[in-house]
Amino acid sequence: MNASDNSIRVTLPDGAVRVVTRGTTPASIAASIGPGLAKAALAARINGALADLDLPIEADATLSIVTRKDADALELIRHDCAHLLAMAVQELFPGTQVTIGPVIEDGFFYDFARNEPFTPDDLPRIEARMKEIVARDAATRREVWPRDKAIAHFKAMGESFKAEIIADLPESEAIKIYWHGDWHDLCRGPHLMSTGKIGTAFKLMKVAGAYWRGDSKNQQLQRIYGTAWRDEKELAAHLHRLEEAEKRDHRRLGKEMDLFHIQEEAVGQVFWHPKGHALYRTLENYIRRKIDARGYVEVKTPMLLDRTLWERSGHWAKYRANMFIAEVEDEKKTLAIKPMNCPGHVQIFNQGLKSYRDLPIRMAEFGACHRYEPSGALSGIMRVRGFTQDDAHIFCEPHRMVDEAIKASELIFETYRELGFDDVKVKLSTRPDERIGSDAIWDKAEADLAEACKRLSIPYDMNPGEGAFYGPKLEFTLFDAIGRGWQCGTVQVDFNLPDRFDAEYVAEDGSRKRPAMLHRAVLGSMERFIGVVIEHYAGKFPLWLAPVQAVVATIVSDADDYAGEVRRQLRLAGLRVEADTRNEKINYKIREHSLAKVPVMLVAGKREAEEGTVTIRRLGVEKQETLKLGDAIALLAKEATPPDLR
RNA sequence: GCCGGCUUAGCUCAGGGGUAGAGCAGCGGUUUUGUAAACCGUUGGUCGGGGGUUCAAUUCCCUCAGCCGGCACCA
Numbered sequence: 001m002n003a004s005d006n007s008i009r010v011t012l013p014d015g016a017v018r019v020v021t022r023g024t025t026p027a028s029i030a031a032s033i034g035p036g037l038a039k040a041a042l043a044a045r046i047n048g049a050l051a052d053l054d055l056p057i058e059a060d061a062t063l064s065i066v067t068r069k070d071a072d073a074l075e076l077i078r079h080d081c082a083h084l085l086a087m088a089v090q091e092l093f094p095g096t097q098v099t100i101g102p103v104i105e106d107g108f109f110y111d112f113a114r115n116e117p118f119t120p121d122d123l124p125r126i127e128a129r130m131k132e133i134v135a136r137d138a139a140t141r142r143e144v145w146p147r148d149k150a151i152a153h154f155k156a157m158g159e160s161f162k163a164e165i166i167a168d169l170p171e172s173e174a175i176k177i178y179w180h181g182d183w184h185d186l187c188r189g190p191h192l193m194s195t196g197k198i199g200t201a202f203k204l205m206k207v208a209g210a211y212w213r214g215d216s217k218n219q220q221l222q223r224i225y226g227t228a229w230r231d232e233k234e235l236a237a238h239l240h241r242l243e244e245a246e247k248r249d250h251r252r253l254g255k256e257m258d259l260f261h262i263q264e265e266a267v268g269q270v271f272w273h274p275k276g277h278a279l280y281r282t283l284e285n286y287i288r289r290k291i292d293a294r295g296y297v298e299v300k301t302p303m304l305l306d307r308t309l310w311e312r313s314g315h316w317a318k319y320r321a322n323m324f325i326a327e328v329e330d331e332k333k334t335l336a337i338k339p340m341n342c343p344g345h346v347q348i349f350n351q352g353l354k355s356y357r358d359l360p361i362r363m364a365e366f367g368a369c370h371r372y373e374p375s376g377a378l379s380g381i382m383r384v385r386g387f388t389q390d391d392a393h394i395f396c397e398p399h400r401m402v403d404e405a406i407k408a409s410e411l412i413f414e415t416y417r418e419l420g421f422d423d424v425k426v427k428l429s430t431r432p433d434e435r436i437g438s439d440a441i442w443d444k445a446e447a448d449l450a451e452a453c454k455r456l457s458i459p460y461d462m463n464p465g466e467g468a469f470y471g472p473k474l475e476f477t478l479f480d481a482i483g484r485g486w487q488c489g490t491v492q493v494d495f496n497l498p499d500r501f502d503a504e505y506v507a508e509d510g511s512r513k514r515p516a517m518l519h520r521a522v523l524g525s526m527e528r529f530i531g532v533v534i535e536h537y538a539g540k541f542p543l544w545l546a547p548v549q550a551v552v553a554t555i556v557s558d559a560d561d562y563a564g565e566v567r568r569q570l571r572l573a574g575l576r577v578e579a580d581t582r583n584e585k586i587n588y589k590i591r592e593h594s595l596a597k598v599p600v601m602l603v604a605g606k607r608e609a610e611e612g613t614v615t616i617r618r619l620g621v622e623k624q625e626t627l628k629l630g631d632a633i634a635l636l637a638k639e640a641t642p643p644d645l646r
Numbered sequence: 647g648c649c650g651g652c653u654u655a656g657c658u659c660a661g662g663g664g665u666a667g668a669g670c671a672g673c674g675g676u677u678u679u680g681u682a683a684a685c686c687g688u689u690g691g692u693c694g695g696g697g698g699u700u701c702a703a704u705u706c707c708c709u710c711a712g713c714c715g716g717c718a719c720c721a
Contacts, residue, residue, distance in 0.1 A: 206716070207651085208649070208716030208717065215718080220648060223716070223717075251714095264713090322719095339721085371720090373720075374647050376649095376716090376718075377718085383720080432721095468721060487720095555679060584684085585680090587680085587681065589681085590681045590682055591681090592683085594681095601681080605679090605680055615681085
């Protein structure tokens with residue numbers, strides 16, 4: 001063996017090349033660059049892949065040293081935190097089995113198997129132990145074990161879940177065991193060189209149940225969630241963001257702003273209060289104008305339909321568990337409350353003979369649907385059992401499907417933009433295992449939806465196997481002001497219903513043909529969308545959406561009559577206005593209506609009453625402006641114009 | 647549906663085996679006020695429902711419901 005065989009070339013990020021002995025570790029290269037870097041080093045990136053600092057480099061490679069400042073650091077810290085958590089839990093609660101503990105957005109979790117539940121009180125104890133282990137600065141050691149030895153070892157320890165994981169690893173995978181002091185776990189790594197490197201910018205957040213391997217048929221484990229960051233400042237910032245998110249929670253704002261409520265006797269259904277319903281109507285009318293302008297026809301179909309119809313549609317077989325059923329005593333009938341509007345729309349289509357000249361028929365309905373959702377799925381007005389879809393079904397000649405999918409998608413994008421959502425992602429969900437229709441039909445429908453996206457030049461992600469049993473779909477997810485995604489709009493192809501209900505039209509050649517059917521919703525559910533809008537704007541709605549657009553607040557009781565007149569004229573101009581003539585100081589009124597997030601306050605004191613003016617004060621803005629009443633009305637009416645009418 | 651937590655006045659919340667409190671809101675007054683809380687007085691609760699233990703339960707136990715956080719689900 002000559003000397004050159006023992007040398008390798010390591011290329012650093014700045015392009016510099018170091019010739020080192022084969023088997024040199026990133027740690028020693030870092031040390032040779034400088035003691036500061038050696039100290040700051042958390043891990044290495046060898047040929048682009050994250051690796052342990054003590055992993056010998058065996059061939060020419062590119063190398064970068066990962067420090068706390070790098071984006072990768074978070075991933076490493078969080079991964080180590082998961083181990084730290086498992087270690088602390090096993091020290092404090094002997095007999096607890098470890099399973100998996102991955103890195104997730106903002107943090108990590110670890111799933112444990114233990115008979116007694118963890119309580120929220122356990123979290124501070126575990127967290128304290130984690131910090132103790134960090135202070136211990138236990139060294140990390142990596143070992144590679146033969147598979148059989150590893151399985152036998154973990155089985156002997158009573159760690160049956162770990163043994164199962166190892167047994168399921170592909171043969172090609174090396175079984176790596178990481179030691180942190182005298183605690184060890186199976187892990188693919190990499191890890192920081194000691195527990196002291198993790199730092200203490202972490203916090204355990206919550207305990208939850210989670211099924212082994214995500215399957216509800218399996219044993220339920222106990223999951224502990226934590227968040228972890230590079231330093232205390234980042235942690236504090238994250239906790240602050242959570243607090244801010246809580247402030248815009250639609251359930252909280254719904255109560256504070258008197259928009260809606262839900263009560264025990266109508267679980268999963270919304271009582272819309274006057275202000276909430278003002279918002280609801282504004283959105284509904286807006287959507288109605290948009291679809292009217294695009295050649296839709298609006299219909300209304302029955303809430304209760306006989307069981308036989310649901311049998312024919314296929315819902316009784318496929319969707320029965322989610323349907324509310326109504327038995328009628330006098331007649332021997334079973335009715336179901338509609339969970340979807342589509343079967344009803346096909347009934348309307350089927351009345352009378354349709355010609356190809358009549359197509360496309362774009363049949364819309366603000367359709368109230370009810371679905372029996374699992375109790376654990378309910379959440380405020382975001383996930384409910386009674387909701388209204390801004391639904392439509394488009395019956396068209398099969399070759400027009402791409403065009404119609406394009407039109408529907410354009411409507412969705414335009415609507416989101418006008419409502420203040422610019423960040424939208426599209427997914428194409430393709431054939432699920434359980435489905436109807438031939439592969440040829442699916443090929444065509446999936447290709448049509450993809451073609452629609454292509455022609456619109458919108459990027460989309462594939463979502464394989466997630467289509468409906470009756471056809472593929474495009475799903476539109478919008479992202480709100482704090483970056484959370486909400487799936488709202490959808491465009492779906494349906495091969496099922498036209499067939500089952502024998503929908504037909506007379507084609508150009510006089511033959512009877514089956515129309516293609518497209519389901520689409522823009523907002524999805526009114527309830528859910530309003531929830532999203534509330535959280536997106538944190539209750540501070542743009543003027544056109546605000547439930548109360550302006551409050552006329554008096555300073556002295558002499559201005560009461562004038563305030564009434566101002567209110568009357570603003571209402572004539574189409575604005576939602578209240579007058580506050582209570583015997584309170586203007587400070588008090590300003591404060592109260594500011595907290596209520598009323599966008600515009602019109603102050604009317606003695607001066608304004610005499611001069612026929614109002615003083616406008618905008619929400620959160622101290623600067624005021626006094627205008628002639630007529631000018632103020634014109635200004636506000638213009639500002640309050642819905643985006644589609646501007 | 648599953649795991650855990652929670653449920654006290656209209657709202658936000660404190661309390662705790664001997665029969666319940668605060669702030670705000672409400673109501674009654676006084677005050678006529680100029681841009682984020684004027685002052686005085688005052689009403690208000692089967693402590694989520696049911697059952698049990700106890701001389702005594704809002705408090706402890708069981709059970710049901712709802713809500714919250716996850717998991718599963720979202721045709």
